[in-house]
Amino acid sequence: MSKRDFSELPKVLSIAGSDPSGGAGIQADLKVMAQLDVYGAAAVTALTRQTTRGVHHIYALEPDWVLRQIEEVLYDLKPRVVKTGMLQSPAILQGLAKIWRAYQEEYRSLLDSDCSDNEQERRLVIDPVMHSGTGISLLDEGSLRLFREELLPLTTVLTPNIPEAEAFTGMRIKNMEDMEKAAGLLLDCGVQWVLLKGGHLPGQEEGEIVDLLCSHDESYAFAGPRIPYQDPHGTGCTLASALASYMAQNYSVRESAASAITWVRRAIEKPLQVGTGRPVVCQPALVK
Ligand SMILES: Nc1ncnc2c1ncn2[C@@H]1O[C@H](COP(=O)(O)OP(=O)(O)O)[C@@H](O)[C@H]1O
Numbered sequence: 606m607s608k609r610d611f612s613e614l615p616k617v618l619s620i621a622g623s624d625p626s627g628g629a630g631i632q633a634d635l636k637v638m639a640q641l642d643v644y645g646a647a648a649v650t651a652l653t654r655q656t657t658r659g660v661h662h663i664y665a666l667e668p669d670w671v672l673r674q675i676e677e678v679l680y681d682l683k684p685r686v687v688k689t690g691m692l693q694s695p696a697i698l699q700g701l702a703k704i705w706r707a708y709q710e711e712y713r714s715l716l717d718s719d720c721s722d723n724e725q726e727r728r729l730v731i732d733p734v735m736h737s738g739t740g741i742s743l744l745d746e747g748s749l750r751l752f753r754e755e756l757l758p759l760t761t762v763l764t765p766n767i768p769e770a771e772a773f774t775g776m777r778i779k780n781m782e783d784m785e786k787a788a789g790l791l792l793d794c795g796v797q798w799v800l801l802k803g804g805h806l807p808g809q810e811e812g813e814i815v816d817l818l819c820s821h822d823e824s825y826a827f828a829g830p831r832i833p834y835q836d837p838h839g840t841g842c843t844l845a846s847a848l849a850s851y852m853a854q855n856y857s858v859r860e861s862a863a864s865a866i867t868w869v870r871r872a873i874e875k876p877l878q879v880g881t882g883r884p885v886v887c888q889p890a891l892v893k
């Protein structure tokens with residue numbers, strides 16, 4: 606049997622809620638990371654009672670306790686990429702921003718000056734989860750302003766879906782032109798890259814689906830055929846985790862987004878009926 610040096614495996618920390626049905630949240634994130642050959646760690650922000658039929662209840666964890674988990678694991682593992690999902694409360698959002706600023710600062714000063722740029726940079730992928738697919742709110746009221754002011758300026762890649770981009774920008778997004786405008790407004794909030802997912806664009810039940818990736822200097826449209834499907838669970842978590850995993854392997858943001866989108870679309874083609882409700886996408890062994 607060949608031996609691999611697993612201590613060299615790139616590390617990603619997921620900060621997200623728990624979905625006991627395994628289709629979304631930290632459970633999905635860790636499955637994706639394992640499939641994409643990165644070491645996945647997870648700090649839990651909230652426990653949901655959730656099945657493939659929807660979210661039934663949210664048990665919020667004590668914010669200080671959540672923040673201690675994040676801080677302790679960050680400084681122990683020093684993950685190359687941190688990916689966030691359900692952040693749940695204003696206290697967690699605010700605390701995470703503070704921890705991330707300090708981590709970036711300390712990490713920069715610890716590194717030898719001859720380290721490569723890629724090694725120096727620690728990256729934050731934010732999937733701004735606001736609602737579950739069945740419409741239950743996964744972010745406390747009052748968090749939106751804090752999210753915009755505290756966390757967006759620290760974000761390497763933001764991965765909103767259409768309703769999330771609408772909530773941040775206050776504009777209605779009905780077509781590609783609106784998507785470009787909304788992405789511009791999000792970049793103006795200090796985000797380095799926006800990956801605006803087109804799954805929820807109205808009037809596109811058939812035909813193409815487009816995800817838009819933009820920075821201040823670059824813009825790419827990832828178009829593909831819309832797969833007729835029964836609204837599978839976990840697409841957003843799966844995409845953001847795949848993106849974070851590729852970035853941890855030092856692919857560029859553009860390459861990472863392209864690979865992650867291809868990966869999630871393949872998963873959407875083969876959703877799995879694991880329960881009595883929505884099928885799930887996060888069965889990565891089917892994707893390989
Ligand atoms: N019907 C579909 N066919 C192909 N790809 C899809 C479909 N629905 C969503 N996707 C892809 O899944 C990813 C998640 O998109 P979206 O459903 O918009 O986000 P979210 O799960 O956060 O609501 C995106 O890459 C999007 O292009």
Ligand SMILES: Cc1ncc(COP(=O)(O)OP(=O)(O)O)c(N)n1
Nearest residue numbers: 622629630737738838839840841842
């Ligand atoms: C704990 C938890 N986190 C996130 C979600 C949302 O999952 P997502 O993949 O964005 O979308 P849906 O599958 O819910 O449409 C969740 N449900 N639970």
